[in-house]
Amino acid sequence: MIARPRFSRQELLFSLKSFAAAMLALYLSSRFALPRPFWAMMTAYIVAHPLASNVRSKALYRFLGTLLGCAATVVLVPSLSGSPELLSLALALWVGLCLYLSLLDRSARSYVFMLAGYSAALIGFPLVEAPAAMFDTAVARVTEIGLGILCASWVHSLVLPNGLGPSLLGVMDRALGDARQWLTDLLRETPAKGLDPRIPADRQRLALDITQLRLLSTHVPFDTGLRWSGGAIDALRYRVTALTPVLSAVEDCLQALCTATGGVPDDIGSTFAQHSGWLDPRATSAGVDDACAAFRAIADGPAASPWILALRIDLATRLEDLVAHWDACTTLRNDIDAGIAGNPVPLRRTPALARGALHLDRGLALRSAITAVSGTCLSCVLWIVTGWPSGSAMAMSAAVFCSFFATMDDPVPAMHKFITALLWSLPVSAFCVLAVMPWAHDFGMLVLCIAPVFLVIGCYMARPASSLSALGMFFGVAGTLALQDTATADWVSFISSNLALFAGAVIAARVTALMRSVGRDWTAKRIRRAAWHDLADLAAHPQHASTRHAFGSRMLDRIALLAPRVAPDGPEEVQVAAHRALRELRMGADIAALQRHRGSLPGEPLAHLFGELARIFRAHVAGAPPRHAPLLPHVDRLLLGALTADTERPAIAALVGLRRNLFPTAPPTLQP
Numbered sequence: 001m002i003a004r005p006r007f008s009r010q011e012l013l014f015s016l017k018s019f020a021a022a023m024l025a026l027y028l029s030s031r032f033a034l035p036r037p038f039w040a041m042m043t044a045y046i047v048a049h050p051l052a053s054n055v056r057s058k059a060l061y062r063f064l065g066t067l068l069g070c071a072a073t074v075v076l077v078p079s080l081s082g083s084p085e086l087l088s089l090a091l092a093l094w095v096g097l098c099l100y101l102s103l104l105d106r107s108a109r110s111y112v113f114m115l116a117g118y119s120a121a122l123i124g125f126p127l128v129e130a131p132a133a134m135f136d137t138a139v140a141r142v143t144e145i146g147l148g149i150l151c152a153s154w155v156h157s158l159v160l161p162n163g164l165g166p167s168l169l170g171v172m173d174r175a176l177g178d179a180r181q182w183l184t185d186l187l188r189e190t191p192a193k194g195l196d197p198r199i200p201a202d203r204q205r206l207a208l209d210i211t212q213l214r215l216l217s218t219h220v221p222f223d224t225g226l227r228w229s230g231g232a233i234d235a236l237r238y239r240v241t242a243l244t245p246v247l248s249a250v251e252d253c254l255q256a257l258c259t260a261t262g263g264v265p266d267d268i269g270s271t272f273a274q275h276s277g278w279l280d281p282r283a284t285s286a287g288v289d290d291a292c293a294a295f296r297a298i299a300d301g302p303a304a305s306p307w308i309l310a311l312r313i314d315l316a317t318r319l320e321d322l323v324a325h326w327d328a329c330t331t332l333r334n335d336i337d338a339g340i341a342g343n344p345v346p347l348r349r350t351p352a353l354a355r356g357a358l359h360l361d362r363g364l365a366l367r368s369a370i371t372a373v374s375g376t377c378l379s380c381v382l383w384i385v386t387g388w389p390s391g392s393a394m395a396m397s398a399a400v401f402c403s404f405f406a407t408m409d410d411p412v413p414a415m416h417k418f419i420t421a422l423l424w425s426l427p428v429s430a431f432c433v434l435a436v437m438p439w440a441h442d443f444g445m446l447v448l449c450i451a452p453v454f455l456v457i458g459c460y461m462a463r464p465a466s467s468l469s470a471l472g473m474f475f476g477v478a479g480t481l482a483l484q485d486t487a488t489a490d491w492v493s494f495i496s497s498n499l500a501l502f503a504g505a506v507i508a509a510r511v512t513a514l515m516r517s518v519g520r521d522w523t524a525k526r527i528r529r530a531a532w533h534d535l536a537d538l539a540a541h542p543q544h545a546s547t548r549h550a551f552g553s554r555m556l557d558r559i560a561l562l563a564p565r566v567a568p569d570g571p572e573e574v575q576v577a578a579h580r581a582l583r584e585l586r587m588g589a590d591i592a593a594l595q596r597h598r599g600s601l602p603g604e605p606l607a608h609l610f611g612e613l614a615r616i617f618r619a620h621v622a623g624a625p626p627r628h629a630p631l632l633p634h635v636d637r638l639l640l641g642a643l644t645a646d647t648e649r650p651a652i653a654a655l656v657g658l659r660r661n662l663f664p665t666a667p668p669t670l671q672p
Contacts, residue, residue, distance in 0.1 A: 065115025397504025425476025
């Protein structure tokens with residue numbers, strides 16, 4: 001016996017609201033005598049989302065993208081209407097250009113560029129053979145899509161709206177909880193046991209939380225309940241993200257102490273045990289100050305060698321930084337609660353890192369754009385050569401598929417999943433358009449005829465695990481129903497349009513498999529190569545503070561990008577790449593610290609160190625085997641000099657970090 005699907009209250013509510021918005025858009029577009037009412041209905045579903053803020057965000061950016069795509073169509077079609085081949089090539093190039101810009105803007109705004117690309121394809125390709133209707137078609141499409149957007153925004157915002165607050169605050173609290181767990185596991189060390197084996201899982205969870213937090217926070221300006229706390233949310237996201245390199249540095253220093261002394265020293269273990277109250281969100285400022293003073297005193301503990309003394313100074317410095325970051329996190333979290341409750345929120349200066357640069361892979365973006373152009377052009381060639389009346393649908397399908405899945409490392413499995421859903425939609429579409437729709441003699445009957453199908457599809461669209469397949473099913477059914485707009489709902493048009501749709505999707509999948517699909521390890525290597533390039537620039541020249549912040553922002557973003565690619569059962573080389581990325585993040589922070597405190601170290605030896613570091617990182621970028629070994633005595637000499645000259649502690653900590661990150665297997669003794 002087949003079990004009936006069970007849908008939650010939220011899934012049913014989302015489906016009902018989406019269907020109501022779609023029917024409202026369909027009714028209004030029919031009343032206004034728009035040529036393609038089903039476009040308005042499809043748009044209402046496309047911008048639908050369980051969270052009202054995401055609906056408003058997608059609605060705004062989709063309308064702007066559609067407007068830009070229509071403007072491109074108005075410019076291109078009249079100019080090249082005499083040459084269908086050139087017009088098809090121009091539309092394909094426009095799709096590629098917009099996709100490239102979309103992939104370089106890793107914010108919610110990227111939707112504008114992607115929509116501008118394939119909106120021009122959706123509007124322009126049917127006009128290749130009928131350019132005279134260009135202006136009227138463009139205006140009608142903007143009106144229909146705008147109407148669908150307006151209906152979806154109105155229904156999802158006014159009818160039992162689901163705010164972003166619970167989801168965002170839930171992810172935020174989970175990230176703070178995972179960071180606290182990592183901290184707790186770090187501070188739970190004993191001389192006998194060493195580092196806690198659960199720490200790698202803590203790192204993984206926190207990185208995934210940071211990724212989710214960044215994605216959700218892009219919609220904060222569109223949420224009425226969180227809008228006034230947006231600054232505190234941005235600052236807290238920065239602080240939580242910045243905990244990653246600090247926690248990693250503390251972990252590495254404790255590991256070095258375990259290696260050098262056979263375990264965590266007794267006095268450090270007792271300090272951790274006595275001063276853990278600062279992790280409590282309700283900790284007072286006095287408790288935080290006591291913890292800082294206790295951690296600062298670790299540097300003055302017993303040291304059997306200069307290297308152990310350096311490690312103690314490093315650990316004390318990192319722990320003080322850690323306490324400061326954690327205290328800032330708890331303060332900002334309280335500010336967010338105050339803002340949501342309507343109380344005044346203190347104006348706090350958001351660190352530059354919160355608004356800093358993100359990792360951009362221009363090469364991969366260009367590769368994706370070339371793939372989209374190639375797939376679209378190949379579809380156009382087949383269309384022109386065969387003279388297929390429905391060939392424009394094939395070109396449109398290829399452009400949409402190449403654009404929609406371009407953010408994935410390997411888009412082909414998702415494309416195949418979507419195509420499979422389209423295939424499953426064929427019998428449903430045939431039944432609806434050829435058997436049910438003839439009974440729909442008025443709008444009320446039409447709603448009753450299509451309600452069962454779309455209400456069930458809407459419930460599955462609300463589930464993340466099935467949303468892609470449900471979207472494919474929706475496009476198959478709704479796209480076929482759109483044949484009613486052109487009065488071509490017969491067997492010949494049904495078969496021809498669906499064959500063209502599938503042909504374009506298959507072409508997009510095959511071209512993507514040949515030109516664009518990459519593995520997780522390949523992406524991880526490119527991320528590391530970009531990190532080496534940034535490290536070389538950071539070491540080669542004294543950098544302005546904003547440049548150092550931008551590097552930190554990119555490196556933290558790279559950690560978040562690597563996290564989904566590092567599954568516990570993933571390839572070992574990908575796991576190693578993520579671990580090395582953390583090490584490179586720490587190296588960047590250490591180089592930046594040395595740049596800030598370069599006045600407290602000898603000028604010429606430090607300049608030599610920076611020059612050698614730049615050479616090593618450039619060798620990594622070029623793929624040449626770098627020579628690290630000659631640099632170890634130089635670092636040890638600088639470190640011994642800093643210890644005897646009573647240099648500032650952050651500079652000593654930075655030198656210790658560089659030694660550990662460049663030479664993780666170096667002996668636990670300084671050898672100048």
